[in-house]
Amino acid sequence: MIKNPKYIKSFLPGTVVDVKTKTGDIVKKGDVLIIFDAMKMHNRIIATIDGKVKSVNVKQNDTVPKDFVMIELE
Amino acid sequence: MSILKQKIEELKNRKAKIMLGGGEKSIAKQKEMGKKTARERIDALLDKDSFLEYDMFIQHEAREFGLLGKELPADGVVTGTGKINGKQVAVFAQDFTVAGGSLGFMHAKKITKIMDIALNNRIPLIGINDSGGARIQEGVGALAGYGEIFYRNTISSGVIPQLSVILGPCAGGAVYSPALTDFVFVVEGISKMFITGPDVIKTVLGEEISQEDLGGARVHSEITGNAHFCASSEEECFNQIRTLLDYIPQNNNKESLFNALAKEPLDEIKIETAVPDDPKIPYDVRNVIKSVTDGSDFFEVQALFAPNIVIGYGRINGATVGFIANQPDSLAGVLDCDSADKAARFIRFCDSFNIPLVTFEDLPGYLPGVDQEHMGVIRHGAKILYAYSEATVPRITVILRKAYGGGYIAMNSRHLQADFVFAWTLAEIAVMGAEGAANVIFRKDIAEAENPAEARTQKIQEYKDKFANPYVAAGKGFVDAVIEPCETRKYLIHALSVCKNKKVERPYKKHGNPPF
Numbered sequence: 048m049i050k051n052p053k054y055i056k057s058f059l060p061g062t063v064v065d066v067k068t069k070t071g072d073i074v075k076k077g078d079v080l081i082i083f084d085a086m087k088m089h090n091r092i093i094a095t096i097d098g099k100v101k102s103v104n105v106k107q108n109d110t111v112p113k114d115f116v117m118i119e120l121e
Numbered sequence: 122m123s124i125l126k127q128k129i130e131e132l133k134n135r136k137a138k139i140m141l142g143g144g145e146k147s148i149a150k151q152k153e154m155g156k157k158t159a160r161e162r163i164d165a166l167l168d169k170d171s172f173l174e175y176d177m178f179i180q181h182e183a184r185e186f187g188l189l190g191k192e193l194p195a196d197g198v199v200t201g202t203g204k205i206n207g208k209q210v211a212v213f214a215q216d217f218t219v220a221g222g223s224l225g226f227m228h229a230k231k232i233t234k235i236m237d238i239a240l241n242n243r244i245p246l247i248g249i250n251d252s253g254g255a256r257i258q259e260g261v262g263a264l265a266g267y268g269e270i271f272y273r274n275t276i277s278s279g280v281i282p283q284l285s286v287i288l289g290p291c292a293g294g295a296v297y298s299p300a301l302t303d304f305v306f307v308v309e310g311i312s313k314m315f316i317t318g319p320d321v322i323k324t325v326l327g328e329e330i331s332q333e334d335l336g337g338a339r340v341h342s343e344i345t346g347n348a349h350f351c352a353s354s355e356e357e358c359f360n361q362i363r364t365l366l367d368y369i370p371q372n373n374n375k376e377s378l379f380n381a382l383a384k385e386p387l388d389e390i391k392i393e394t395a396v397p398d399d400p401k402i403p404y405d406v407r408n409v410i411k412s413v414t415d416g417s418d419f420f421e422v423q424a425l426f427a428p429n430i431v432i433g434y435g436r437i438n439g440a441t442v443g444f445i446a447n448q449p450d451s452l453a454g455v456l457d458c459d460s461a462d463k464a465a466r467f468i469r470f471c472d473s474f475n476i477p478l479v480t481f482e483d484l485p486g487y488l489p490g491v492d493q494e495h496m497g498v499i500r501h502g503a504k505i506l507y508a509y510s511e512a513t514v515p516r517i518t519v520i521l522r523k524a525y526g527g528g529y530i531a532m533n534s535r536h537l538q539a540d541f542v543f544a545w546t547l548a549e550i551a552v553m554g555a556e557g558a559a560n561v562i563f564r565k566d567i568a569e570a571e572n573p574a575e576a577r578t579q580k581i582q583e584y585k586d587k588f589a590n591p592y593v594a595a596g597k598g599f600v601d602a603v604i605e606p607c608e609t610r611k612y613l614i615h616a617l618s619v620c621k622n623k624k625v626e627r628p629y630k631k632h633g634n635p636p637f
Binding site: 090 | 489
């Protein structure tokens with residue numbers, strides 16, 4: 048399926064190390080939104096489109112399942 | 122006027138008519154869609170004035186449905202030979218202005234003839250696809266044409282490079298010729314590829330989708346992996362083709378390999394700082410590749426598909442090298458169905474055409490998950506093992522940081538008969554990461570400890586000290602040398618030079634049976 052770039056999802060279960068954005072922020076394509084610990088790596092979760100942060104659904108140290116919508120853009 | 126002059130005049134008139142393709146109205150329509158005509162495309166792609174056209178006067182064979190006696194100039198496809206970067210190539214370009222570029226029996230005959238010329242003379246074949254599909258009015262004759270093309274694509278595979286350029290629709294049976302070739306080029310907004318189009322999908326399944334969302338350039342570049350190069354214009358696409366042909370040889374004869382002038386990598390690409398010391402911090406592995414290539418040039422293949430593995434071409438000391446590298450910046454650099462598939466096909470192309478392979482390794486292993494298992498990560502993952510093991514070109518591996526478990530074996534390990542394996546001082550070569558390993562080995566000790574958390578940390582450190590380094594593997598001879606990052610290019614140049622006349626015999630077989 049074609050991914051909807053507005054939904055920033057977890058690609059595996061993991062832990063949120065850091066949240067780099069908040070609701071209402073204007074983000075650009077390529078901005079790091081979340082540092083996400085999975086597969087022995089602090090993965091940089093980046094925005095793939097320009098947009099405004101509609102909601103942030105995780106906070107630091109949260110453990111999230113796979114395909115969890117961590118951030119929604121509008 | 123002498124008879125000769127009259128005859129020449131007649132030839133010129135005939136040619137002029139054919140050169141107009143489907144006529145001014147159709148050409149205007151083609152331009153409206155943002156597309157060049159078939160002959161403009163060939164002129165834009167090939168070296169100036171190098172193209173000679175054949176079979177211009179071919180007549181189509183359609184007799185039914187009002188096509189009898191109707192002129193279809195050149196039968197909707199332009200074929201010929203010319204040069205790119207001064208080297209011979211064979212080309213065909215379907216002309217959408219003539220009956221929608223539809224493929225009839227003679228149209229296909231022209232294509233198969235130019236394919237035979239390409240194969241017999243061992244020159245690359247470039248096919249520009251812009252066609253509505255089979256010419257339905259010709260019935261089974263059109264289908265025969267596709268079959269003849271697929272057969273030749275297959276027979277030519279591994280002998281000459283075959284490039285498919287999708288500059289318009291390419292639907293139904295037509296998609297399988299590009300799929301059988303080595304490289305597929307697409308252009309945003311112009312390329313459309315699918316087996317059954319939106320109309321059929323709607324009729325049969327009731328699903329609604331646009332042509333672009335079903336089989337546009339981005340879809341095939343990012344999701345399906347059918348395309349290798351995505352451009353935003355036809356000009357950019359032709360530049361990509363010229364660049365690719367600059368890296369790869371004309372055919373599978375070793376003598377067609379050529380060397381460019383050797384250059385040093387750029388000073389501003391620093392290998393010492395390209396990789397963070399902390400194995401948990403991601404980075405862009407393309408900077409490591411650029412730190413060892415001539416002029417720091419790297420021409421990436423399938424950049425948008427399965428970005429967790431990076432493949433592409435660069436030069437070391439003037440000679441083309443195929444690079445395969447885990448990309449920690451994407452999904453931590455894991456191997457999965459798509460990345461294994463992507464790397465395996467690239468390895469097999471390089472091996473077919475005598476291009477040495479350099480692998481940069483930093484991966485946590487295969488991607489776990491129900492969907493991966495059910496998508497067949499076992500058989501897809503096996504492709505990369507097969508491709509490396511089968512390859513007889515020089516194969517060199519540099520382990521940058523993590524080399525764990527099945528991933529370590531798969532990424533051109535010594536055990537798959539790599540010629541050389543070098544490891545950076547940061548390398549951790551182990552069955553699994555320290556945390557996972559400590560949890561398994563010391564499960565009981567940790568559970569029974571007074572302070573389990575503390576015991577766990579201590580055991581993890583114990584495992585790290587013992588195994589999270591390159592020296593255990595080096596102690597067994599699985600790693601040939603532990604090197605400093607700044608020595609990487611020196612070791613690669615040396616190893617490639619040693620392997621220059623590599624000769625490995627394989628037992629006789631008709632062909633292997635890779636896990637397709």
